[in-house]
Amino acid sequence: MEQLPQNVLDIITAAVAQATRQTVEVLQQQAPERNYFKITEKLLYSYPTLKRIVSDKAAYTRVELQGRSGVVRFNPNKAWKSPDDILEDMEKDKEAEYDITAKEFKRLDRVIQAFKDRKEFAIIRLYYFKEREDGTPLPEDAQEMTWEEVSFQVDKGLKTVIRWRNEIVNDMAICLFGIDAAIQAGTERKKKE
Numbered sequence: 001m002e003q004l005p006q007n008v009l010d011i012i013t014a015a016v017a018q019a020t021r022q023t024v025e026v027l028q029q030q031a032p033e034r035n036y037f038k039i040t041e042k043l044l045y046s047y048p049t050l051k052r053i054v055s056d057k058a059a060y061t062r063v064e065l066q067g068r069s070g071v072v073r074f075n076p077n078k079a080w081k082s083p084d085d086i087l088e089d090m091e092k093d094k095e096a097e098y099d100i101t102a103k104e105f106k107r108l109d110r111v112i113q114a115f116k117d118r119k120e121f122a123i124i125r126l127y128y129f130k131e132r133e134d135g136t137p138l139p140e141d142a143q144e145m146t147w148e149e150v151s152f153q154v155d156k157g158l159k160t161v162i163r164w165r166n167e168i169v170n171d172m173a174i175c176l177f178g179i180d181a182a183i184q185a186g187t188e189r190k191k192k193e
Contacts, residue, residue: 036181037166040173043108044128048137054098054105061094111175120164126150127165 053060115121125131127150130138145153151161173181 034177034180034184036173036177036184037169040169040176040181041128043176044112044124044169044172047108047112048129048131050101050105050108054102057098057102060098060101061091108176111172114175115168115172118168120168122154123150123161123165124168126153 112124115124122133125133125135126145127147130142130144132138133153147158147161147165151158154161156164170181170185174185
């Protein structure tokens, strides 16, 4: 096969690079802006509750019939269903919902477990999970800690605690959301510098 001249290869390389840049720009315009740091923070706040909910499949999948009328609606496009069949369908839907929730919780839990040995994890426990540094839960009526209180608890300066939080939450976001979160974290760091 014949080798293309260098100037043709340069033109092709430039065209591919330009097309790639344009494609990335179009995709960025189409994709909704997501703040992976904030999403990860919300997941961390929700983690203890999710853990409790996922731990009891029977309670999660139990269909509550309180407040539902005994009226069966007629749908001309579907076959008639008895109340027992409707209840069974509702239970299947709840089980499918539970399976999705449990799967996503396991993914979140794996990421959290991967970070639990890092020194910065103490602030995750204190601030997001309402736990002590050793992982024991605080009383139910305990107020959320401020960053100043977290700083006092771990005996570090406020700037250090905030920096630790930013590092570990960004690292968790990258594990949860992949390359998009990594790009966003890198872009945010550049803006601050």
